[in-house]
Amino acid sequence: MLHNEYMDMQFYIMFYPIVFFYGICIGSFLNVVIYRLPRGESLIKRASHCTTCGAKIRVVDIIPIVSWLMLKGKCHSCGEKISPRYPIVEALNGIIYVITFTVMDFNLKSLIYCLFFSVLICLGFIDWDTMEMDLRMLGLIVVLALPVIILPMLPQYYNMPEFLQYEDGGLWAHLIGLVCVSVPFFLIGEISGMIIRKRNPESEIRRGIELGDTLIMAAGGLLIGWKACVVSAFFGIIIAAVMGLVSKLKTGESRFAFGPALAVGLFFGGLFGDAIMDWYIAILTYNPYEMLQ
Ligand SMILES: [Zn+2]
Incomplete structure (x- = not known):
């Protein structure tokens, strides 16, 4: 919850509508990214x-969500x-921004997490459409991670404005996050790939876990740290299992994009992963006899 100098009713009433509005406007741009990036079209020109x-889309038709409803799709x-996907992506991004600022404090880290979740929306939908992870979007996650990691390491950190001070697990949490899920994913991909090729050399599927799925967990883990990354992978795998089952029942096809499931997992893990992991570790290390000793 917001509990710093901004915690005042008026601020709340003003803050969330503005956050939602910014969210849907950026969501509108995400639609452009999701459509144009895989087609190699310019994001800004036309x-x-x-x-x-x-x-051409008229000026009155570019208001996020509202225009789509006015035009009746x-x-x-x-x-x-x-496609109803356009207003859905816009609303989704707006709602995610509001949730992010509600769960985290209002500071640089929550702001960067908002952008991270927007990148995840793009990665998820592009992977859904094309079965490809976009490398430029993955690179963007690494760029977003750098200030979050570096800022708390500066010697004058505690004299900085409150907006720049946030809870963070420290450098090692981020570095372990980079490898804790991505390395196992890479190894599973390699080993399953060898088995698949051995069984059926002409198989279209080259590996059990694609390199793109490995890279999203590496970049995401670097940003959110190892605790949140492990929880994200856990969520992602459960969501993927459900998606796989539904896709198998509906189309008989067992191949589907893992990326969108991991993107949703990283969203939940990014917001709640640290708390869930701390809670889990507390249960594992809980000693009921401690008080008797
Ligand atoms: Zn038309």
């Missing part, structure tokens, strides 16, 4: 256009259906 008839020019 104005948005209808993907069917090419009609159809292009103003050709009447072609506009």
Whole structure:
């Protein structure tokens, strides 16, 4: 919860609508990223256009969520259906920003986590569409991780403004986070790959866990630290198992993108992973006889 100098009712009332508004506006840009990045199109050059008839999107049509509802999900020019995914991504990003600032303090770290979760939305949807992890987006996570790691290491850290002071596990938590899930994932990928090739040399599937899925856990783990990363992997694997089961029942296809499940896992792990892990460690190390000794 917000418990620093901003904790005052008026601030709350003003703060969350603004956060949500920023969230959906950035969500609108995420739609552009999700659509254009895999197609190799520029993110900034051309104005948005209808993907069917090419009609330019009018100024009144770019208001996040509202425009889609006003247009009843159809292009103003050709009447072609506009995917409900657009307003869903916008709303999702807005809601995630509000949740993030509610769970974490309002500081640089929570701000960076918001951007991290936006990157996860892009990675998840692009992987869902193309079965590829976008390397530029993964690189962005590493860039986001650097200030979070470096800032608390500065000698004058405790004289800095409150906005720049946040709880952090320290350098080792981040470095272990980089390898604690990614290395096991890499090894499972290698070994399962050898088994798959041995059984069926013509198989389309090259490895059990793709390199992209290994890299998202490496970059994500570097940012959120080892405790949160382990919990994220746990969530991700459970979500993937459910997705795999549903996809098998619906289409009979057992191959599906692991990335979106890991992205959702990293979101929950990033927010609650440290607390869950501390709680778990406390249970494991709890000694009921301690008081009697
Ligand atoms: Zn159109």
